[in-house]
Amino acid sequence: xxxETDYLGLKLRNPLVASAGPMxxxxxxxxxxxxxxxxxxxxxxxxxxxxxxxxxxxxxxxxVGIDSFGEAMTYLIDPDSSLWPRPYLSLIERAxxxxxxxxxxxxxxxxxxxxxYARAMQDAGAAAxxxxxxxLPADPPLSARDAEQRYLDILTMVKSAVSLPVAVKLTPYFxxxxxxxxxxxxxxxxxxxxxxxxxxxxxxxxxxxxxTGFKLSSPGEATVARSWIARLRGQVRASLAASTGVETADDxxxxxxxxADVVMTTSSLLRHxxxxxxxxxxxxxxxxxxxxxxGIGEVRGMLAAGADAAGPGYGRSGYxxxxxxxxxxxxxx
Ligand SMILES: Cc1cc2nc3c(=O)[nH]c(=O)nc-3n(C[C@H](O)[C@H](O)[C@H](O)COP(=O)(O)O)c2cc1C
Numbered sequence: 395x396x397x398e399t400d401y402l403g404l405k406l407r408n409p410l411v412a413s414a415g416p417m418x419x420x421x422x423x424x425x426x427x428x429x430x431x432x433x434x435x436x437x438x439x440x441x442x443x444x445x446x447x448x449x450x451x452x453x454x455x456x457x458v459g460i461d462s463f464g465e466a467m468t469y470l471i472d473p474d475s476s477l478w479p480r481p482y483l484s485l486i487e488r489a490x491x492x493x494x495x496x497x498x499x500x501x502x503x504x505x506x507x508x509x510x511y512a513r514a515m516q517d518a519g520a521a522a523x524x525x526x527x528x529x530l531p532a533d534p535p536l537s538a539r540d541a542e543q544r545y546l547d548i549l550t551m552v553k554s555a556v557s558l559p560v561a562v563k564l565t566p567y568f569x570x571x572x573x574x575x576x577x578x579x580x581x582x583x584x585x586x587x588x589x590x591x592x593x594x595x596x597x598x599x600x601x602x603x604x605x606t607g608f609k610l611s612s613p614g615e616a617t618v619a620r621s622w623i624a625r626l627r628g629q630v631r632a633s634l635a636a637s638t639g640v641e642t643a644d645d646x647x648x649x650x651x652x653x654a655d656v657v658m659t660t661s662s663l664l665r666h667x668x669x670x671x672x673x674x675x676x677x678x679x680x681x682x683x684x685x686x687x688x689g690i691g692e693v694r695g696m697l698a699a700g701a702d703a704a705g706p707g708y709g710r711s712g713y714x715x716x717x718x719x720x721x722x723x724x725x726x727x
Pocket of ligand 1: 416440
């Protein structure tokens, strides 16, 4: 079965992409994912704060002189971290030889010179840039329009630094998500990745402490991303990447039917190991054969919102009938 697909103007051997996370943080891990069959990998993010810290450190080193380099390096930066800017570039260089496109990830929240780092990623051999704009409401608060404008400004800055395709990884938390997606598309985003995973801050009433972290996702969380992909299919020129809640080949198939160009996974690879990529791809092939499809192109967007225009799937009429159905089922208990 031919699973070839296009994403961001890149030819991929199949639509399964290992998304940004610990599974892509070393060249060895990337190699294992490539051997298990993935079509592309996204490296973990390099953060605005790290780029700014390294620039500050370089400035201070220039002031104090080269003799103090070793000491200052230990003091200012954890030298064991593999994901500070310079080690990050060498990860790109090593991973770029793995045989599939390697997408570098930049993560920030304010417009600034750090976005120029995209150029260094391009020079190191990245095939594309994924821009994760992770803006959390801060003091002073921004108006909704100003917060949205940040996304556009950061995208424009990164686009002007590189000739590579640039995808934007988004959160669903906009007042008018589809307008935001269309604005990003018009501003030149080559791809939209739905969705980013927010830090899961929580409060423990027993220990009176705050906890943070990322919990792995479950398939039930995929419905928001899937519905938005189905709605955006045909509305934007940008490629669409699904990122949330893939555990089985059926989850991959459902995202393709909604209209995703590629389907990403982090949680399932962390849960089951890199070989799970082969399980997903074998399952996808078996599903295509079982249903009599000749390839990904026949499936993509088959159940997108445009195709469902007269049906109840994505509109308010569907919502009303779902409420009625839920009331009938649960109202009897
Ligand atoms: C432990 C962990 C680390 C992650 N690190 C990053 C990161 O550095 N940059 C990024 O854009 N997303 C990061 N993500 C988010 C994933 O790329 C992905 O978008 C998210 O987990 C949803 O996909 P999933 O349901 O397949 O896990 C991370 C996720 C996890 C669980």
